[in-house]
Amino acid sequence: MARMTYLQAISDALRYEMRRDPSVFILGEDIGVFGGAFKVTQGFLEEFGPERVIDTPISESGFTGAACAAATVGFRPVVEFQFIDFISCAFDQIVNYAGKCYYRWGIPMPVVFRGPCGGGVHAGPYHSQNPEAWFAHAPGLKVVLPATAKDAKGLLIAAIRDNNPVIYLENKFLYRHYREEVPEGEYVVPIGLAALRTIGQDLSIISYGATVHLCVAAARQLEREGASVEVVDLRSLVPLDKQTILDSVKKTNKVLIVHEANLTAGFGAEVAALISHEAFEYLDGPIMRVASLDVPSPFSPTLEMAMIPTVDKILEAARYLLAY
């Protein structure tokens, strides 16, 4: 075990896979000489050389398409988007080329699209977004969002070894704010398994990504108030661990869903639909959601902090449900 930040765990996974498997290579803007805008790939150029650490022009659609093609002929490319907001420039390649490739041709597409998502750092409308629902909606893509350093490592290794295109969304706030013991060397977290962050009887809070930590903080506070709260970290949206969700709901009978992406048509709606269909008789209250408001991410801190989920907003919804 080694103590790592969330960011170091991502680097560790990438480095481990690149050392283990010569078919893995990385490409993106400023990832080589500069080591990446957030320094995830610092030192990679020196270790792996320019053939496997490719600095690209500002051409997201171009290098994404190139990675997709390389994936069909035996490589396992990992594409970095400098900020995940820029993935929209490559939307067509991902949704229409990568996502449909295996279904149409039977040709596997082992490619990872990774980059920093999320707000809370006052980066404005184009450096703060959470686009997971765009991709969860497109068949053929897997979507994972690690909340911890261990999962950041284990899920990235799993994503690289997966024979499908995987959208791997890392939270930029967690990069240097979250640190824990992470297994060294081989460590795989299978894609499609949720994790329980707290165990409880009275309320299930279902979340993923950075807001998992807010939910755990809220659960600790509610414990002090006498409630027993279970926090489910989905870790993977596609495929979705329906069993863990339903097991938790059938035990607690009350559900709060939390994500940082904005509310309307967010992934929480899919989880709510699943629960209402599969566990309707077990519910003792409405399925509630806490998410960002339906506005573009504003720059000014007063606006941004009012927009995104906070521990207080989660507590308010949780207390309402617990009293229901």
Added chain:
Amino acid sequence: MTTKPLIDKPRLAELNETTLLDLLYYMKLMRAVEQRIERVLYRQGKIPGAVYSARGEEAIPVGSAAHLRPDDVVVSLHRTMGMFFIRGVPLRRIIAQYMGRKGGVTDGRDGNMHMGDLAYHIIAPISHLAETVPVAAGAALAIKMRGEDRVVYCYFGDGATSTGSWHEGVNFAAVQRLPLVLICDNNQWAYSTPLEKQMAVEHIVDRAAGYGIATEIVDGNDVLAVHEATGRAVARARAGEGPTLLECKTFRMTGHAAHDDARYVPAHLFEEWRAKDPIDRYQRYLREQGLLDEEKLNAMEARIEAEIDEAIAWAERQPYPSPDELERGVYYES
């Protein structure tokens, strides 16, 4: 507001002394404002997010914008602050914009140079570089459809020319012969990526060969050269002769943003380009022409510092936006 509009002059020969001194004033104002933002306000924690500056690139927005008529349209970039001054956007609103306060150009919804205001015919950029080029072409299309003689400026950097959107926008403007002036601030670095990793041709204008438009390579550190070349491009656009690509060669004398120390840039390049500083060069020229002396220079610098002090004081008096406003204006209402 203390900045004053420049007189639109199509040719350098017609520039009068006031205009020549205005070019210096706007370049110096831009540099002083950006220095204050980057080295004082940002470090004091008064500016959230990221700060981008255009140290060494001031001649490009200033020399080009001096040709704009009030009804011309500009699509801005994060390194074009001088253009905002020339258009008449009050400095205090720009400072408040950086601070994320009310009274800023976007009232805190967006930050730094991410701003536009159609009252000044300025269209805001987005972070996805060159997405503005098709937008600028569309603004020019509207002008052409109405039979007006207005022009559109579109500013972008060298890196933006690698995107598909840039090529789609330029091609559309070329096919439609739109009144568009494409102004490339070629500062040779896109974040850490140098030109040779951005493209396999030597000049940005080489890319235009595929589109059949007029091009010109300009010394981007010579404000008069930028002014002259832009004048020719504007004349072509107003005459219905279609778009022109101006490649203004310069050098980014900073990191990509305030958080980037630019260690990846070879130090000798900074040395070489410091000697070509557009403000120093132009000051020397004006002195040689007998248009500038120590007294005038001191007065100009004192005026600039006073204007900045006043703008910061005003901005700091503005409140931060209230969370009550957060959900307003996502959709057009009433």
